[in-house]
Amino acid sequence: MPFAARRPTGSSRLAQAVVIASVLALGACNMNGGGPTAGLFGGEKQTTAAPPPNNPPVIGGGGVKIAMILPTTAGGQSGQLAQQLKNAADLAVQEFPGANIQIVVKDDGGTTEGGQAAASQAVGEGAQLIIGPLNAVAARGVAGPARQAGVPVVTFTTDTSVASRGVYLIGFLPSTDVERIVAFAATQNRRSFAALVPDDAYGSVTEAAFRQAAAQANVRILGIERYRDATEMTAKAQVIAKLGGQIDAVFVPDVAQNAAMAVQAMTGAGLDPRKVKFLGTGRWNDPAALASPALVGAWYPAVDPAKVDGFKSRYRQTYGGEASPLAVLGYEAVFLAAGLVRNAGPNPFREDVLLSRNGFLGATGVFRFRPDGISERGLAVFEITQGGSKMVGPAEKAFNGT
16 A cells, blocks of 8 residues: 655633623524534545635625635635635625624735735725635735734634734644544543654644643653654554553554554554554544544544534535535634624624633534634544444533633
């Protein structure tokens, strides 16, 4: 089996009342219907929806102006994703009862300079919130003018170097996956861990998150090995396998095909899968993982599909194509904005509201923003079965203010 290439990889009492109202509004839409971010919908092949005719640069006619900054003129995948995010914003405005928002879509061209120019124009026109950009390059340009004007940004990039107070990442972050799967394993009496990690940018991020999550869960790490190719993976798998009875869980944060190879190499070197649980990230929420005999019994974190099926169905019916994982985040961001405008008073996007410890309920479940701009999310845990998966740990329904 060839080694798979990896794709490169967001006054307390009043705030609580606002959060509850927003949660109820978001939840009501959820009930009608039914992962970078990769893996969020279960890894099915995504198709691009055809742009609706004459899709306007302004969505909605409400009184509160919001800018949505996207690479609308970019080619390739970026342009396609921009169109899907515009579609999702349009759907959110349609579905929120009496949405008092007006979303002005600005093009950043996918560049830092474009992001800066779009943000400067947006704040000059009175935008109270910026949703976007799509990537970190443009987000760095947006951050300066937005911060200077005191306008918060909710961006889709998962590059945590962009996050800061006032610049919030709404996407699914690798650290969220890692924290959830390690914490869940600890609750299942897994106390001694090892990790076999790809030696790349994603591996570095997940390894750092793994070390932190292990400390938080009070579990031991007995070994971490890194690999750059299939040959090195096999050698490092043998090192992990030698830990034998000392460990009861191994973390393998790679794409499904490579993770299956790693697990096969470890079990082939003598590691007993009946005693050791293999753990992955949202990258395993993929048909390749669910079809792999080597990964049967392994655990991975993901959004409960039941939470997004309604959105996907409504998107398909409205725009004639499949929604990408990013599209639901665009829907969540706009629906949240509309909810806060309705419930949070004349300054709905102030910091104490956006940083509510209770969080918000979106189409994918609960989420909240931290003061450093990083988002936290409630994820379910699934176990891979023969040709499928089953939920073994439900997602959090609330943060309970902790």
